[in-house]
Amino acid sequence: MVFKKRFDYGFNTFNVRNVPRAPRSNRRCRSRQAVEDSQICAFELLASLAGQLLQESESSASSNASGAHDRVSIGNDVVKREIHSDDDKPLKIEFVEQGSCEASAAASESTTENNDNVKEIHGDRDLCSPDLRDLCDGKSENGFKQERDAKGLDIGKSSIASTCPLKDPVELPMTFPSPDNSKRDVKLPSRKGPIPNASFSRHRNIKLGSKDDDENFSRFNRLSYRFKASRPPARIGDRRIRKLLTSKYWKAGPKLKDYEHSKADGRMKPLYRKRKAYYNYDRYQYDTLCKRRKFFDRSSIVTSDGGISSESVCNSPEKVVDGDKGSSASMLHEARGLPPLLTGNKAPHQSKNSHVKFSIKSFRIPELYIEVPESATVGSLKRTVMEAVSALLGGGIRVGVLLQGKKVRDDNRTLSQTGISCADNLDSLGFTLEPGPTKAPPPVCSEEPPLPISCDISPQTLTSFPANPVVDTGISDATPDLLLLTNSAHPVDTNHEPVSSQTDVLTDQSLSESRALVPVSAMNVEALNVIPASPKVRKPELAQRRTRRPFSVLEVEALVQAVEELGTGRWRDIKLRAFENADHRTYVDLKDKWKTLVHTAKISPQQRRGEPVPQELLDRVLTAHAYWSQHQAKQQGKHQPGTLRITDTESDRNGVATTAATVSM
DNA sequence: TTTAGGG
DNA sequence: CCCTAAA
Numbered sequence: 001m002v003f004k005k006r007f008d009y010g011f012n013t014f015n016v017r018n019v020p021r022a023p024r025s026n027r028r029c030r031s032r033q034a035v036e037d038s039q040i041c042a043f044e045l046l047a048s049l050a051g052q053l054l055q056e057s058e059s060s061a062s063s064n065a066s067g068a069h070d071r072v073s074i075g076n077d078v079v080k081r082e083i084h085s086d087d088d089k090p091l092k093i094e095f096v097e098q099g100s101c102e103a104s105a106a107a108s109e110s111t112t113e114n115n116d117n118v119k120e121i122h123g124d125r126d127l128c129s130p131d132l133r134d135l136c137d138g139k140s141e142n143g144f145k146q147e148r149d150a151k152g153l154d155i156g157k158s159s160i161a162s163t164c165p166l167k168d169p170v171e172l173p174m175t176f177p178s179p180d181n182s183k184r185d186v187k188l189p190s191r192k193g194p195i196p197n198a199s200f201s202r203h204r205n206i207k208l209g210s211k212d213d214d215e216n217f218s219r220f221n222r223l224s225y226r227f228k229a230s231r232p233p234a235r236i237g238d239r240r241i242r243k244l245l246t247s248k249y250w251k252a253g254p255k256l257k258d259y260e261h262s263k264a265d266g267r268m269k270p271l272y273r274k275r276k277a278y279y280n281y282d283r284y285q286y287d288t289l290c291k292r293r294k295f296f297d298r299s300s301i302v303t304s305d306g307g308i309s310s311e312s313v314c315n316s317p318e319k320v321v322d323g324d325k326g327s328s329a330s331m332l333h334e335a336r337g338l339p340p341l342l343t344g345n346k347a348p349h350q351s352k353n354s355h356v357k358f359s360i361k362s363f364r365i366p367e368l369y370i371e372v373p374e375s376a377t378v379g380s381l382k383r384t385v386m387e388a389v390s391a392l393l394g395g396g397i398r399v400g401v402l403l404q405g406k407k408v409r410d411d412n413r414t415l416s417q418t419g420i421s422c423a424d425n426l427d428s429l430g431f432t433l434e435p436g437p438t439k440a441p442p443p444v445c446s447e448e449p450p451l452p453i454s455c456d457i458s459p460q461t462l463t464s465f466p467a468n469p470v471v472d473t474g475i476s477d478a479t480p481d482l483l484l485l486t487n488s489a490h491p492v493d494t495n496h497e498p499v500s501s502q503t504d505v506l507t508d509q510s511l512s513e514s515r516a517l518v519p520v521s522a523m524n525v526e527a528l529n530v531i532p533a534s535p536k537v538r539k540p541e542l543a544q545r546r547t548r549r550p551f552s553v554l555e556v557e558a559l560v561q562a563v564e565e566l567g568t569g570r571w572r573d574i575k576l577r578a579f580e581n582a583d584h585r586t587y588v589d590l591k592d593k594w595k596t597l598v599h600t601a602k603i604s605p606q607q608r609r610g611e612p613v614p615q616e617l618l619d620r621v622l623t624a625h626a627y628w629s630q631h632q633a634k635q636q637g638k639h640q641p642g643t644l645r646i647t648d649t650e651s652d653r654n655g656v657a658t659t660a661a662t663v664s665m
Numbered sequence: 666t667t668t669a670g671g672g
Numbered sequence: 673c674c675c676t677a678a679a
Binding site for chain 2: 569570572587588591
Binding site: 545546548549588589592 | 673674
């Protein structure tokens with residue numbers, strides 16, 4: 001039977017099988033998810049999910065395969081051939097599990113690769129300041145830790161398996177071959193309809209929607225963890241993650257779509273819900289921040305332990321900061337995680353001469369909005385945070401000086417000229433960390449006075465960063481006024497200041513209130529998106545090239561067959577028909593592959609490289625290519641929906657095709 | 666979003 | 673494989 005089938009690819013099958021091209025509006029049902037390449041996410045999850053998933057698969061894997069159509073379907077490197085049978089006897093399904101090891105290897109490889117990338121990215125950069133280091137180690141005493149404590153637990157709690165964000169069931173089987181398809185030949189009970197993914201049932205949280213009685217579609221609730229306690233877990237597609245890898249996607253912010261389906265027409269209807277860009281400031285919060293700034297026109301000092309110090313700024317003869325340069329340098333120094341240059345520590349309030357002493361004990365970490373899938377590991381979360389911070393600090397940072405809430409732009413003026421020499425003025429002295437000089441002008445809010453510590457910064461105000469921080473330059477580029485260093489001994493508006501002028505008061509308490517994260521200014525996304533990337537900081541990993549995945553012979557066969565049946569130029573349909581479950585194969589991929597196949601078929605075998613494609617397949621490629629090239633125009637108008645016919649022409653074609661194949665063989 | 670092609 | 677103009 002198989003044999004017969006194998007050579008039964010005459011062109012007479014074309015019209016018979018030819019599926020009328022439905023209007024696009026009707027063809028959108030299931031494609032999107034399949035098209036997305038979410039390998040990254042899958043790989044990310046691989047390490048942590050493997051065990052559980054395997055377990056899951058044991059207990060719940062069910063396969064209700066059926067062979068309504070005689071066709072080859074590729075998924076997960078697994079080729080499933082459905083063989084049509086005339087009766088209802090159990091059909092033998094060939095599960096040629098050709099890629100399990102390969103897939104696993106690829107997955108692990110990818111995983112390590114990602115890690116490597118991370119290291120490359122940050123390996124030789126010591127961006128983790130002491131504080132940041134703590135942050136990374138989870139020992140930080142500052143707000144960051146609070147953030148994580150408060151929310152991190154949730155992350156930990158969330159079951160990895162329970163919220164598998166895989167967008168398509170295919171991915172799983174690919175990376176975690178189930179016991180079922182790990183065997184070469186699996187006999188499955190006969191059913192009607194295409195072979196559903198046995199993997200569907202392997203995911204706990206996957207909701208299966210049934211289409212008719214034989215097609216299963218999965219609906220995934222992609223839960224993502226958000227650092228917002230107040231918000232229910234957001235559902236996201238992991239496509240987001242991939243998109244985030246490319247800086248260009250930052251421009252508009254990732255638009256996520258949730259997939260839901262209804263049973264109208266027995267088909268799933270994808271409902272797309274536009275989501276707010278993830279990296280947008282929460283509007284409310286943003287507004288709130290801006291408003292608050294108006295109330296608190298004061299700046300404050302952040303102590304090394306994350307607290308606020310009222311004594312960090314003072315005049316002192318001991319150390320000299322000569323002008324902006326000096327202070328800038330020192331701050332940068334600190335900002336980059338190096339020991340503070342100026343560690344005056346509660347310097348005496350004595351100003352003998354014109355020397356001004358600044359003590360910057362620490363920098364506050366700007367707000368970071370971090371979003372990771374629930375299924376992410378704690379480790380990955382740490383990495384994410386670290387990389388976000390690193391990226392933030394990695395770029396060129398410029399220090400701005402604020403006096404009386406206004407930016408001092410003239411770098412040439414002396415401190416005394418500027419008025420930064422008397423204790424009075426020092427009260428309202430503030431610093432900001434801004435993107436490097438190469439950046440676009442700072443966003444609106446940057447002009448505003450520094451945000452006082454009194455501002456009630458809740459964990460929610462974290463600003464967002466890509467879940468998968470392939471530290472896109474976007475990050476560092478997109479950090480207008482991320483860091484705001486404020487220093488003020490005596491807040492003007494003491495009434496509003498929960499933080500008194502005493503150093504003691506703050507520290508731990510304020511920390512526990514998540515104050516350590518000071519959302520500074522205007523990290524509004526608008527600005528972020530607009531700000532041109534700094535060529536300096538641009539990193540090569542921007543758009544990580546997909547890992548190469550050579551087509552297997554089986555895949556080629558499936559492709560060839562699909563093209564034979566559907567013709568060229570209908571890659572989406574081809575994808576759906578033969579590669580729907582192979583998420584890593586987009587229709588563009590298929591088209592490309594066909595292109596190369598045609599080319600390969602034309603060249604001499606000696607010139608071919610890679611895994612040899614059986615000549616038989618290449619012959620079919622040529623034949624189909626020739627056929628469809630010739631019939632393309634005709635097919636357009638000829639095929640009306642539901643038309644099934646075998647014409648003389650087609651019979652001839654068949655003969656021709658056979659001949660051609662024979663000849664070339 | 667898909668197709669079609671160039672790179 | 674990637675990128676992108678066009679549709």
